[in-house]
Amino acid sequence: MTTASSAEQPTRRDFLYVATGAVAAVGAVATAWPFISQMNPDASTVAAGAPIEVDLSPIAEGQDIKVFWRGKPIFISHRTKKQIEEARAVQVSSLPDPQPDDARVKSGHEQWLVVIGICTHLGCIPIAHEGAYDGFFCPCHGSVYDTSGRIRQGPAPANLPVPPYQFVSDTKIQIG
Amino acid sequence: MPVASSYFLQDRIMSGPSDYQPSHPVLKWIERRLPILGLMHSSFVAYPTPRNLNYWWTFGAILSFMLAIQIVTGIVLAMHYTPHADLAFRSVELIVRDVNYGWLLRNMHAVGASMFFLAVYIHMFRGLYYGSYKEPREVLWILGVIIYLLMMATGFMGYVLPWGQMSFWGATVITNLFSAVPFFGEDIVTLLWGGYSVGNPTLNRFFSLHYLLPFLIAGVVVLHVWALHVAGQNNPAGVEAKTEKDTVPFTPYATIKDLFGASCFAILYAYFIFYMPNYLGEADNYIPANPGVTPPHIVPEWYYLPFYAILRSIPNKLAGVVAMFGAIIVLVFLPWLDSARTRSSKYRPLAKQFFWIFVAVCVLLGYLGAQPAEGIYVIAGRILTFCYFAYFLIVLPLLARIEKPRPVPNSIADDVLAKTGSKATPMVSTVIALAVAGALFAGSTDSARASERVDTPPAVKWSFAGPFGTFDRGALQRGLKVYKEVCANCHGLSYIAFRNLADQGGPGYSTAQVNALAAEYKVKDGPNDQGEMFERPGRAADYFPSPFPNEQMARAANGGAAPPDLSLITKARSYKRGFPTFIFDFFSNYQEQGPDYLAALLVGFEDEPPAGATIPEGSYYNKYFPGHAIKMPRPLSDGQVTYDDGSPTTVEQYAKDVTAFLMWAAEPHMEARKRLGFQVFVVLLLLSSLLYFTKKKVWAGAH
Numbered sequence: 001m002t003t004a005s006s007a008e009q010p011t012r013r014d015f016l017y018v019a020t021g022a023v024a025a026v027g028a029v030a031t032a033w034p035f036i037s038q039m040n041p042d043a044s045t046v047a048a049g050a051p052i053e054v055d056l057s058p059i060a061e062g063q064d065i066k067v068f069w070r071g072k073p074i075f076i077s078h079r080t081k082k083q084i085e086e087a088r089a090v091q092v093s094s095l096p097d098p099q100p101d102d103a104r105v106k107s108g109h110e111q112w113l114v115v116i117g118i119c120t121h122l123g124c125i126p127i128a129h130e131g132a133y134d135g136f137f138c139p140c141h142g143s144v145y146d147t148s149g150r151i152r153q154g155p156a157p158a159n160l161p162v163p164p165y166q167f168v169s170d171t172k173i174q175i176g
Numbered sequence: 177m178p179v180a181s182s183y184f185l186q187d188r189i190m191s192g193p194s195d196y197q198p199s200h201p202v203l204k205w206i207e208r209r210l211p212i213l214g215l216m217h218s219s220f221v222a223y224p225t226p227r228n229l230n231y232w233w234t235f236g237a238i239l240s241f242m243l244a245i246q247i248v249t250g251i252v253l254a255m256h257y258t259p260h261a262d263l264a265f266r267s268v269e270l271i272v273r274d275v276n277y278g279w280l281l282r283n284m285h286a287v288g289a290s291m292f293f294l295a296v297y298i299h300m301f302r303g304l305y306y307g308s309y310k311e312p313r314e315v316l317w318i319l320g321v322i323i324y325l326l327m328m329a330t331g332f333m334g335y336v337l338p339w340g341q342m343s344f345w346g347a348t349v350i351t352n353l354f355s356a357v358p359f360f361g362e363d364i365v366t367l368l369w370g371g372y373s374v375g376n377p378t379l380n381r382f383f384s385l386h387y388l389l390p391f392l393i394a395g396v397v398v399l400h401v402w403a404l405h406v407a408g409q410n411n412p413a414g415v416e417a418k419t420e421k422d423t424v425p426f427t428p429y430a431t432i433k434d435l436f437g438a439s440c441f442a443i444l445y446a447y448f449i450f451y452m453p454n455y456l457g458e459a460d461n462y463i464p465a466n467p468g469v470t471p472p473h474i475v476p477e478w479y480y481l482p483f484y485a486i487l488r489s490i491p492n493k494l495a496g497v498v499a500m501f502g503a504i505i506v507l508v509f510l511p512w513l514d515s516a517r518t519r520s521s522k523y524r525p526l527a528k529q530f531f532w533i534f535v536a537v538c539v540l541l542g543y544l545g546a547q548p549a550e551g552i553y554v555i556a557g558r559i560l561t562f563c564y565f566a567y568f569l570i571v572l573p574l575l576a577r578i579e580k581p582r583p584v585p586n587s588i589a590d591d592v593l594a595k596t597g598s599k600a601t602p603m604v605s606t607v608i609a610l611a612v613a614g615a616l617f618a619g620s621t622d623s624a625r626a627s628e629r630v631d632t633p634p635a636v637k638w639s640f641a642g643p644f645g646t647f648d649r650g651a652l653q654r655g656l657k658v659y660k661e662v663c664a665n666c667h668g669l670s671y672i673a674f675r676n677l678a679d680q681g682g683p684g685y686s687t688a689q690v691n692a693l694a695a696e697y698k699v700k701d702g703p704n705d706q707g708e709m710f711e712r713p714g715r716a717a718d719y720f721p722s723p724f725p726n727e728q729m730a731r732a733a734n735g736g737a738a739p740p741d742l743s744l745i746t747k748a749r750s751y752k753r754g755f756p757t758f759i760f761d762f763f764s765n766y767q768e769q770g771p772d773y774l775a776a777l778l779v780g781f782e783d784e785p786p787a788g789a790t791i792p793e794g795s796y797y798n799k800y801f802p803g804h805a806i807k808m809p810r811p812l813s814d815g816q817v818t819y820d821d822g823s824p825t826t827v828e829q830y831a832k833d834v835t836a837f838l839m840w841a842a843e844p845h846m847e848a849r850k851r852l853g854f855q856v857f858v859v860l861l862l863l864s865s866l867l868y869f870t871k872k873k874v875w876a877g878a879h
Contacts, residue, residue, distance in 0.1 A: 016873060020866040024435075027859050034277035038252055042274040047675045047717035 051176030053168065056112065064128050066117060069175045073125055074163055075117040075136075076173075079147060084110055086134060087148035097159045101148040104162050114173065115149040116163050121156035136160070196222070219405060224423035225430045226411035227878060228592050232302040233409070234437025235295050241438045242292040243397065247390050249285040250334075257337065259383035261376040264339035265464040269671050269744070272845070279845045280449070280852070287448040289331050290456045293479035295441065296324060304510075305531050307519030308410040314511040316403040319396055321507045326393045328480065328504075333386040335477055339379060340461035345474045347374045347382070353487075356497040373467065413591040414519030415584055422588035424878050432874045436867040443860050450853025451643055451765050454747060459770065462748035462842075463740075472802075473548060481545030482538050486564065488549045489557030499561065506568045513568055516576040523582040527575050534567045543755075631799045633751060633769075633776030636832060640839060641768050643854070646847050647840050652683035654819055655837025658830050661817050663742060666734060666808075668722030671743035672841050675716040681847035682840060690716050697721055735794045737807035746770035746835065746842045751800075770842070771835045776800045778831035781810040 041049075049070040056076065059065055064077035079087075087101040105113055117136075119126050124140035131137030132153065133146035143154030150159040165175040196217035198207050207213050256275050258267035271278040300320070303309055309317035336347045351368045355361040370377030408417060417423050424430070448455065456478060460471045476484050483500050490496035506513075521528040541560050547553045585591040639648040656677070659669065674694035677685045685693070694714035699721060702709035714721075722741070724730035730738040740748075750769040753761060761767070780799035785791050795805040812827045819825055823833075840846070 016866070016870055020863070020870045023859065023863045023866055027863055030859070034280050035248065035252055037276040038255070038278065038281060040276055042256070042270070042276065042278070043675070043679075044270065044274045044673070044717070047673065050715065050717055 049176070051174050053172055053174050055172055057171040061111070067175070069163065072163075073117040074175055075113070075115050075128065075149075075160075077113040077128065077147075079111050079113055083134060083147040087146060087150075090146070096151050097157070099148075099150060099159055104148050104150070104159070106167060109167055109170075112173075113147070113149060114162060114165050114175070115160040117160065119143055119156055120151065120158040120160065121154070126160070219401075219426075220431075221425065221427040223405060223426040224408070224417065224420075225426050226409055226413075226417055226422060226588050227424045227429075228411050228413055228588050228595075229409065229430070229433075230412055231433075231437055232298065232306075233411075234434045235299040235302065236404075237434035238295045238438050238441045239292070239299060240397070241441075242288060242295055243390070243394060245284065246288050246292060247394070249281050249288065250387070250390065252281055253285055254383075254387060257383075259337070259380050261339065261379055261465070264337060264379060266671070268338045272843075273671065273676075279843075279849060283449045283453045283849075285334075287445065287453060287456065289334060290477070290479065291441070291445045291448070292327065293331065296327060297479070300324070301535060303410075304534075305521045305528075306410055306412060307414055307514070307516075307521065309511045310514070310519050311511065312407045313403070313410060316400060316407055317511060318508055319400040319403055321504070323393055323396050323400060324507075325504060326389055326396065330386060330389040330393065331477065331479065333382040333389070336379065336382045337386060338461060339465045341463040341465060341469075341471050342458045342461040342474065344374060344465035344467065345470055346476060347378060349474065350476075351378075353497050353500070356494040358494065375467075410519065411588060411591075412520060412522060413585050413588055414523070415586070415588060415591070418587055419589070428874050429878060432867065432871045436864065436871045439860065439864040439867050443857070443864060446853065446856050446860055450849055450856060452762065452767060453849070454767060455762065459748055459750035462744045475546050478542065478546075481543075482541035482564075483545075485541040485545035485557050486561045488545070489554060489561045499565075503564060506565065510568065510572075514572040514576060516572075516579065516581070518581040518584060520584070523584050524575070524579055525582065526579045527572075530567065530571050530575065533563075537563045537567070631776075631780070633772040633800055635768070636772055636775050636835075638768055638771060638836065638839070640836070640846060641766070643765055643850055645850065647681065647683075648836060649684040650821055650823070651833045651836040652840050653685075654821070654823060654829075655833040655835070655840075656683055657819070658812075658817050658834040659742070659837055662811055662830075663834065664720075664723060666723055666730075666739040668724075668739075668741040669720040669743050669841060670722050670741050671719070672844075673717060673719045674714060676844055678716070679844060682844060683837070687716070694718060735807050739808065742838055742841065744842050746774055746839045749773050771839050773800060774838065775831045775835040777806075778812060778834070779827055 052067070052069050054067055054076065056078070059076065059078045061078050062080045062083075064075055066073050066075055068074070077083075084101070092098045092100050102110070104115075117125055119138040119140065121138065121141055121143050124138050126136035126138040126143070126145060128136055131144035133144055135147045135149060135152075136145040137143075138145075138154065138156065141155050143156035144152050145156075145160055146152050148159075149162075151157070163175055165173050168174050196214040198204050198213055203213060253271065256267065256271045256278065258264055268282070272282050273279075275281070303317065303320070332346070332350055336343045351365055351374065354364045354368060357364055366372065368378070369375065370381060411417075458475070460474075463471075475481070483503055486503050487496045487500040490499050516524065516527065518524055521531050537560050541557070541564065544553055544557045544560065549557075585594060639645060639651070659667075674690050674697075677683050677693065678687050678690045694716050697714035697718070697720075698711045699714045699718045700709055701712050704710055724733065724738075727738050747770055751773050753769065777798060777800045780801070782797050782799060785797035785804070789797060789804060791797050791805050795807055796809050797804055798806045812830045814827055815825050817825065817830060819829075823829055843849075
């Protein structure tokens with residue numbers, strides 16, 4: 001068979017080669033899938049990532065605690081009046097990642113700030129009550145967050161994310 | 177003649193740089209600096225391969241394929257495995273249960289080891305039959321023996337890693353072989369163990385070496401292939417390629433043939449992975465390692481059985497060990513022991529017969545290796561051990577002197593032209609012999625099990641049996657109820673989390689039902705902020721709590737026998753199937769020994785032991801329990817558990833339901849395994865038939 005004839009008119013042989021190659025390719029791709037899929041979290045890890053409940057009653061005003069959910073530190077701050085006012089006084093449009101404070105807390109529970117305590121720059125854990133904005137300061141590369149966990153200074157591109165949570169009672173939240 | 181002619185190919189392949197020239201400028205640029213494309217081209221494309229090779233020659237490619245599979249699945253399993261004496265067994269179980277496709281990867285790796293050895297034995301016997309070890313291929317053959325030794329070491333250490341009973345005692349027995357060394361034996365064994373017995377340090381170093389050795393194997397395989405490409409391939413006629421007419425280019429001729437062979441081999445491989453994953457394994461290895469109790473019959477994996485038989489047939493410790501290693505080392509000297517000038521046994525009437533006798537000797541040695549070392553088995557073992565060594569040390573040297581070979585063809589091309597229908601006969605006999613050999617090897621481990629069990633459990637018709645079997649949801653739910661209300665008082669189910677009850681292919685509860693069920697249990701958690709442990713209601717992610725906090729307390733509360741955890745009990749128990757039943761089991765896809773035994777055991781209690789049987793104080797008579805004296809009192813009685821669905825509340829029904837539930841508990845992904853197996857079979861059968869026709873098309877021009 002010459003190249004010219006195969007280009008113009010597919011023969012049975014071409015079809016056979018293409019079909020064999022196609023089945024082999026599909027088989028190879030399907031075989032590869034389990035080897036990739038196994039890298040994802042296994043069933044026990046997924047199950048262990050179920051929601052957790054946190055009792056807020058022992059946390060005094062001005063204090064904050066750190067709990068772990070899915071291996072991530074969650075900061076829960078009992079904010080003072082002053083901190084809340086600071087968070088609300090800033091002009092939102094001037095922020096690097098504009099977001100009003102009331103979009104980051106649950107209404108009626110403004111004293112509670114719940115954020116994932118992982119710097120949005122490269123994943124270090126910021127220190128509470130440090131930095132120029134009375135919020136959080138990341139020691140790795142100098143990102144500064146305010147009392148609402150919003151980025152104010154430094155290389156981090158975004159605010160500290162708020163995890164999914166809800167108040168099950170006035171003194172208890174469920175994270176996740 | 178072999179001497180002179182063998183250099184023809186060498187000149188063609190190896191002299192000077194390859195004449196391959198890539199056309200793309202980038203490839204040209206690379207090729208001038210690193211001629212890797214030329215190397216690839218001359219090794220795997222232009223490389224002349226004898227045109228008369230039969231399908232036994234595809235096993236080289238099949239072995240490369242298996243090595244690659246073992247390395248890839250092994251690397252992936254190592255991502256999830258924990259090499260620690262306290263955690264290894266559980267980590268393997270959690271791979272199978274929780275990791276995405278973990279059951280598939282584990283089956284591929286465990287069955288893959290057996291398939292690798294099956295292929296290497298066929299490859300070695302092929303070399304033996306066609307004289308592929310003879311000049312100028314001695315180094316090629318010796319490299320092969322080195323690969324085989326490395327494979328044995330790797331396979332052994334891999335078998336230790338799941339840290340089950342057979343792992344532990346296999347490790348103990350094999351490392352103790354070195355205690356036979358005079359003067360330094362004990363010191364060597366202590367050095368191997370990293371302790372005074374097999375323990376955590378041993379497991380850790382075995383894991384490290386099990387990861388290392390496959391890469392060494394891959395390295396020696398490169399040398400093996402290199403040596404092959406220097407000498408050129410042997411062929412069924414055993415005459416060297418002389419002219420272009422004797423050979424075809426490796427690609428596409430050998431490539432497509434190898435692909436077809438590998439695809440057919442993959443069908444067998446897939447059958448084991450998806451339908452008989454435990455057929456080649458040992459039930460005892462589903463019992464976690466226990467340094468205080470040796471299983472009644474310890475047997476190695478099937479691929480070591482012939483050598484194990486040789487070891488046991490020699491009544492002296494050191495001599496036995498020397499004989500066992502000697503049985504492998506003798507292969508190194510094969511090129512000089514067999515000095516006959518004719519390579520292929522096709523033209524050696526006597527050597528051909530002795531070859532098949534030798535194959536039978538190996539198979540029978542394998543069978544004996546799985547039998548208890550007593551009576552007639554020992555005598556037979558000694559005779560066969562003698563035959564094994566006699567083949568190499570007496571028969572082959574003698575045949576070289578006295579045998580008058582038939583004339584060999586002038587050239588490979590002549591051999592191809594002279595080919596008639598007569599060739600089919602040896603092929604068929606080979607296939608039959610190897611099928612019998614494989615089946616005998618494979619099943620002989622089963623027949624080693626507890627010979628004292630006289631009453632065979634009746635075969636129950638299970639809904640989960642067969643290639644399309646599924647669990648009966650109703651039976652699983654009833655079985656869970658029996659477990660909770662009866663078994664759970666003494667037996668744990670520690671590998672099952674509540675969430676599993678809602679998994680696909682399980683009892684089919686909803687998430688809400690599972691949460692409610694979990695909340696009925698009190699689970700220990702902590703420490704809390706005060707540093708104290710506390711109890712809380714169970715959650716879906718928690719595992720079934722065990723009735724006793726530790727084994728000692730379980731033992732003390734149950735008359736000295738700790739009730740075993742039931743998570744794996746249907747896989748950890750079995751009974752003797754015997755010859756030839758285990759061969760039929762392979763074809764009928766029977767693998768329900770465990771459930772059959774368990775269901776029989778639960779109804780096998782008798783208040784009055786039969787005449788002649790004495791049952792010690794605190795034990796009970798059971799028809800099916802090995803030795804008949806079981807510490808567990810009759811657990812079930814009619815009407816004990818109420819069923820909501822109108823099923824009969826009899827002991828028989830309870831026994832079947834709880835066994836079905838425990839079968840699911842032992843393999844929660846069984847339905848997924850069989851479902852995926854069917855899909856894989858469809859693809860593999862399609863691929864194999866397409867490859868067959870492609871191969872025919874490609875070869876049509878070569879004949």
